[in-house]
Amino acid sequence: MSSRSDTEYGAVVYDLDGTLVRLAVNWNAAATEAVEAFAAAGVDVADADLWSLFEAAPDHGMAEELESILSTHERRGAERSIRLPHADRVPEWRVPVGVCSLNAESACRLALDRHSLSGHVDAIVGRDSVATHKPDPEPLLTTIDRLGADPATALFVGDTERDARTAERAGVAFEWVEE
DSSP, X not given: OOSSOXXXXXXXXXXXXXXXXXXXXXXXXXXXXXXXXXXXXXXXXTTOOHHHHHHHGGGGTOXXXXXXXXXXXXXXXXXXXXXXXXXGGGGGXXXXXXXXXXXXXXXXXXXXXXXXXXXXXXXXXXXXXXXXXXXXXXHHHHHHHHTTOOGGGEEEEESSHHHHHHHHHHTOEEEEOOO
């Protein structure tokens, strides 16, 4: 939990899935499709989980295809996503608000549209928006930059240890989403 009051922040950035919404993604189906794509390319990925496949994809020339598979599943999940209680805070901020997510930017946009949050979000950075992904600080810092804010006055709100590490590495205050 952050130690500052809400009025002291120059910008607020949210993680998406698990923080503002719960994407209804069938991750097993996404993993099966990804394994099949690797197999079709002659790459043995037996017993690999989806995150391992994501990390290994560039080494096997599969990054673009895997991104397509993942973003398709995430967009479907965004269309059926469930709004979480923390989303109600988004319109209340009097500072710029952004989203920084490990999900594809297009899925973020769909979920925000579905839950009438798009008009309250000034910048969105997804997994495919920049060259790196959380916990590297670049996506969060890019979001804050797009909001025209200073990382020293920003707040990142998330639900995972990865989010907390991202904030720490970026020098940004962090707040855990409480269930």
